[in-house]
Amino acid sequence: METQIGSIQGEQQSRPSTGLFAWYRDITPGERRTFWSCKVGYALDAMDTQFLSFVIPTLIATWGITRGDAGFIGTATLLTSAAGGWIAGILSDRIGRVRTLQLTIVWFAFFTFLCGLAQNYEQLLIARALMGFGFGGEWTAGAVLMGEAIRSQDRGKAVGMVQAGWALGWGMSALLYALVFSILPPETAWRALFLIGLLPAVFVIFLRRLVKEPEVYAEHKAREAASAEKTSFAAIFSPKLLTITLRAALLTTGAQGGYYAITTWLPTFLKTERGLTVLGTGGYLAMVIVGSYLGYITSAYLTDRIGRKRNFMLFALCSMAIALIYTQIPVNDTVMLILGFPLGFFASGIFAGMGAFLTELFPTSVRGSGQGFCYNVGRAIGALFPFLIGHVSQTMPLGQTIGVFAAGAYGVLIIAALTLPETRGKTLEA
Template sequence: MHWFHEIRRDQWRVLFAAQLGYVLDAMDVLLYSFALSAVKAEFQIGSAAAGAIAAVPMVTSALGGLVFGYLADRYGRARALAWSILCFSVLTALTASSRSIAQLILWRSLAGIGLGGEWAAGSVLVAETWPAEHRSKGIGLMQSGWALGYMAASLMAALVLPRWGWRPLFLLGILPAFFTWWIRRNIPESPEWRKERGSVTPLLRPPLLRRLTLLTTLCCCLLFGYWGLFTWIPTYLASPLAHGGAGLGIVKSSAWLFPMQVGAFFGYILFGLFAGRVGRRAAFLTFVLTTAALIPVYGLCGKSAGILLAMGPAIGFFGHGYFSSLGVIAAEMFPPESRATAQGFSYNAGRALSAIAPATVGALADRYGIGAALGFTSAFFVCGGLVMVVMTSNSPRSI
């Protein structure tokens, strides 16, 4: 662990900002997943409709990734990071004011624009600030913020939902807005950004166009599988056995999710170390194919709470860890002047195209039960592995 001492204090501060930004991103996104059952009951909609509403911010995040990616390339990574967090936190809080499905869709769609920009700005900031030999570790630590945000959301749901309902839960989404003041005062801009300002034109020509297409296809596969699975796991655990769920209820299911997110936290961090030993491609394939194998088993074990509890850390570990490769690969595929735009577009275009995943799994859940529907997502993790085989494991350039 001697490498800890090779990272300067300002580089740790940049990592903290990006990681905390990702914590808040995850927390805001997952509040809806935990509130899914309550939203369905209040507005009297089915699982497919509820899943479609969950998909709305994924669609608009593609626009957010493009807009904030361009802003990050043009006006600075730290500025874009602060702006994106301010955007999604305010709009998430406004979701609490929804009195109709139309209003709910409006606020969720606008919040998605801010959510789409956070990852691009934060991951590029870390990649351009940390030393090249430790970049994978830095991105892995940043990605681990998603697991922390998931745990924060599950804790908030367990404390707030049973007592006050889903509206106060979304109202708490305003909290990340106060973090933006600290970012603007304490986080310097990337030295790479200072050298070259934004331009999207190179992305429209070879060879960057081919790289952008491959990276977007990879993100489509991974994010379809991810959102189809993890949007519905809280509902799967809480739903009655008669509906294909595990019958744990809201409070108990939140407790079951904690071990899963502990596994996710270590998956994000340890992926980089594992990839350093066996190579990025081998590490990536190990993680996604193991995830594909575990999901059907997990979905069909709803009657055994003990098995679900035991499998949770493994699902979290393998089902999240591979994301630590995306920031490093993407950062090294594109030049500084278009890097954030490329990352923002590819990741969030994948998120947008995967928007049908929650609705698809929801429709299958209405017919076959939630547990069986989760198994459908395995195919997309396998497809992600195939796309990675096509992509080179060696970075085309070093930032």
């Protein structure tokens, strides 16, 4: 009888778990710590980053700056984040994924804090631009760390669910904005909001103690030390990797160009040309944020189920459809409120598979450099889309301009995805 009981228990322990979260139950405690550390880090990154969007009206009223001045702060942040993302990728190959993640979190938290101490527009612009280096770098370091720490069959789900932390951080920033501005006068509240941005630095204390370098990276560094040979970050431009690097950069450019084209100018178009008022409400923002989170989660599961390339193309086509509906079909406030959900779902969800895919495209020696370069080239070029749309819309209807740029961006993504190799289930090697 004891033998039979032992046999049954052994079968139960070896039998794989089932259900949506079976992968999480099957990973090791160390992998779980890495998962939550990366997810929380990404949420805190989003929280600090999104503060600016909520305080812009107060800054315009308090300091008398123009919308163009406020917009330039956002553009400067995006451009420095692109540079920071690539630098963080190179650093993660040199000093380690975990150490780079710690550095980027402290960096963006510190400069967000300095934003709250700014005494004029120029000081705020400089502090926010410097904050961008950490904001961009945290994504790269976290995505590489999580991509290497998790097993191949669950990589898409794990990395995608980590990136879903962005929507949680966005929601936290909205709640903190509502709380702080209900307690303090606006001219003081905006500063308090930025000062709260220092809190993520405390998280680094836990990160240092709980998270270790991925085994595949540790093995690579040991082998590198034994051979006394180091791979340069420029290897991503070598004949062996150049075409992968360029095509992956096109993929990320399409995703981010389409996202910025839709999210930057749609509110203006719908307010000025359609006369809709729901866009400025908390209900609409909540619909977009909830849609974003569920889009990340759904895409994370689909990228492991149907493959990286098919998932990208599916979400790109759906994002194009959403842009067409918004700009070409007359809608009222009620319909627009409902459409906030699919807008967030598809435009944000497309990014869930990005970290896993870029992790699998590059070898361990230059994985951070490759991922940092490709994702952040896409961010830098995508950041130009709002400016280009504004310029072209002077001679072309704004709705039509948004549709053309969004369709073009997602078309580039689809073409790049078709030419890149499918990497689902790929085992990483040191």
